[in-house]
Amino acid sequence: DAGVIQSPRHEVTEMGQEVTLRCKPISGHDYLFWYRQTMMRGLELLIYFNNNVPIDDSGMPEDRFSAKMPNASFSTLKIQPSEPRDSAVYFCASSIGGKGLQETQYFGPGTRLLVL
Amino acid sequence: DQQVKQNSPSLSVQEGRISILNCDYTNSMFDYFLWYKKYPAEGPTFLISISSIKDKNEDGRFTVFLNKSAKHLSLHIVPSQPGDSAVYFCAAIGSNYQLIWGAGTKLIIKP
Numbered sequence: 001d002a003g004v005i006q007s008p009r010h011e012v013t014e015m016g017q018e019v020t021l022r023c024k025p026i027s028g029h030d031y032l033f034w035y036r037q038t039m040m041r042g043l044e045l046l047i048y049f050n051n052n053v054p055i056d057d058s059g060m061p062e063d064r065f066s067a068k069m070p071n072a073s074f075s076t077l078k079i080q081p082s083e084p085r086d087s088a089v090y091f092c093a094s095s096i097g098g099k100g101l102q103e104t105q106y107f108g109p110g111t112r113l114l115v116l
Numbered sequence: 117d118q119q120v121k122q123n124s125p126s127l128s129v130q131e132g133r134i135s136i137l138n139c140d141y142t143n144s145m146f147d148y149f150l151w152y153k154k155y156p157a158e159g160p161t162f163l164i165s166i167s168s169i170k171d172k173n174e175d176g177r178f179t180v181f182l183n184k185s186a187k188h189l190s191l192h193i194v195p196s197q198p199g200d201s202a203v204y205f206c207a208a209i210g211s212n213y214q215l216i217w218g219a220g221t222k223l224i225i226k227p
Contacts, residue, residue, distance in 0.1 A: 004159070033215075042219040043160070043205065056214065091159050104150065105215065107159030 004108035006092050012114045018080040021111045024073055025094030033105060034067055034077050035091040043091075049075065082115045089113070119143050120208050122218035130226050135193040137221050139206030142187065146208040150215070151180060151191050154203045163204070164191070193223075201225045 005024040013019055025032045033048040047057040052069045060067070064083070069075040079086055089112050093105040121140045129135045139149075147168040152160035166173040166180045166189065173180050179192045193200055206218040 043217045045214055045217075048214070093159070104162040104165070107161065109157070109159050112157075 004092055004094055004106055006090075006108035006111050008111060009109060010112045010114075012116065013082055014116050015083055016081045017115075018078065019082045019086075019113060019115070021077040021090050021092075021113070023075045023077070023092030023108060025075070025092070026106055027073065029094035029096050029106070030072070031095045031097070031105075032069060032075050033093040033095075034075070035093065035107075036088045037091060037110070038088045046077070079113075082113075084115045087113055087115050118219070119146075119210070120206055120216045120218040122204075122206055122221045124221050125219070126222040126224065128224045128226060129196050131198060132195045135191075135196045135200065135223055135225070137191040137193075137204050137206075137223065139189050139191075139218055140187055141189075141208050141216075143208070143210065143216075144184075144187065146210060146216070148209040149180070149182065149189050150207045150209075151178075152205040152207060154205065154220070160205055196223075196225045198225050198227060 007022045030051050034046040035043050036046055037043045046059045047067045048055055049069045065079055067077045089110045091107050091110045093107045095105045119142050150165040151163040153163045154160040164175050164178050164180050166182050171182050177193055182189045201224050203220045203222045205220045207215040210216045
């Protein structure tokens with residue numbers, strides 16, 4: 001398996017523009033996670049899905065952020081409109097298990113977003 | 117309030133010596149802990165884990181120790197190698213299967 005795939009790897013955009021980040025989880029994994037990493041706040045969980053259903057989006061910073069998982073092999077994280085403070089590395093991760101199974105999460109390479 | 121704390125932002129160790137990375141947590145309900153390793157421009161990768169029913173788990177050069185009474189765990193790397201230079205994240209499994217992450221410790225192995 002190719003692992004978790006994220007695109008684009010780098011994104012530079014101007015403030016106010018819409019940004020869409022994409023993720024393809026590992027086949028067979030039923031959990032998908034979106035994280036944001038910044039120098040100030042470290043690694044933050046934004047939202048996670050189980051079987052394509054959003055379970056907890058309490059980490060999503062604002063209404064400008066939205067995430068979807070239309071099927072088991074694809075998820076998007078959208079920022080509209082983007083702001084300079086959204087600049088960060090966004091990671092997608094997937095895992096097999098549920099609560100109590102302690103399955104590890106497999107991370108994609110991340111998307112480095114810069115909002116000017 | 118940080119539930120998982122890695123108080124050392126960075127650590128420098130001589131090649132061949134032991135590296136000890138520390139992690140403290142506040143929630144006694146956490147029952148599973150993981151260490152991830154992250155190289156620049158890559159996503160974190162799983163390294164080693166430990167369940168709260170154990171106090172030690174070993175995998176090659178990596179050993180994790182858990183002290184439940186102190187709510188403390190540590191990762192030992194021995195001997196340290198240049199390729200171990202990375203950021204190490206401690207994480208605990210919280211409610212709803214969320215991973216609660218520490219801020220990370222940057223390990224630098226000096227030749």
